[in-house]
Amino acid sequence: MADDFVIDVTRIRDEARKKMADGPVTDTYGLDTAKVIAVLNDVVATEVVCWLRYTRHAISATGIDRAQVAAEFTEHAAEEMQHALRAAGRISQLGGEPDFDPATLAGRAHTDYTTPAGRDLKAMLEHNLLAERIVISTYQEIARWLGDHDPTTRRLIEWILEQEEEHADDLTDLLAE
Ligand SMILES: [Fe+2]
Numbered sequence: 305m306a307d308d309f310v311i312d313v314t315r316i317r318d319e320a321r322k323k324m325a326d327g328p329v330t331d332t333y334g335l336d337t338a339k340v341i342a343v344l345n346d347v348v349a350t351e352v353v354c355w356l357r358y359t360r361h362a363i364s365a366t367g368i369d370r371a372q373v374a375a376e377f378t379e380h381a382a383e384e385m386q387h388a389l390r391a392a393g394r395i396s397q398l399g400g401e402p403d404f405d406p407a408t409l410a411g412r413a414h415t416d417y418t419t420p421a422g423r424d425l426k427a428m429l430e431h432n433l434l435a436e437r438i439v440i441s442t443y444q445e446i447a448r449w450l451g452d453h454d455p456t457t458r459r460l461i462e463w464i465l466e467q468e469e470e471h472a473d474d475l476t477d478l479l480a481e
């Protein structure tokens with residue numbers, strides 16, 4: 305009920321003044337920032353691994369009869385890199401350090417860097433579709449966990465999730481052809 309909604313502006317003004325060095329992270333932040341940063345760093349690792357896989361497959365799929373698939377892989381790769389950068393930017397806003405350390409990327413990623421032998425287009429499409437289906441599930445869980453506690457990070461994850469669902473749909477269409 306709107307009648308029950310009262311904001312204690314005096315208290316919020318006092319709290320806002322206390323930890324100015326925390327920048328956008330205020331007293332009303334509903335989660336442990338260290339935990340959110342750790343989860344986002346796993347998202348960064350996942351997106352970099354997806355960028356690597358798509359880029360590798362785009363190069364392998366290049367050829368006259370494969371131009372459509374190669375173009376799709378290239379487009380997806382560019383979007384995965386954007387996802388990594390956006391997640392890294394949010395980590396920085398929350399006062400954390402984005403982790404692009406190649407030594408630990410594969411271990412932190414939700415998906416695997418897999419490349420089928422040779423130039424098997426169908427296998428490449430399947431490897432990427434499996435990866436997309438994995439991130440669709442893990443990102444849904446992250447969005448639910450964030451809930452109302454950190455709406456900005458949740459909306460970022462939801463935006464990424466929407467694109468992953470488009471990727472999975474694109475790959476499904478190509479596999480059906
Ligand atoms: Fe992505």
Ligand SMILES: [Fe+2]
Nearest residue numbers: 436467468471
């Ligand atoms: Fe994707």
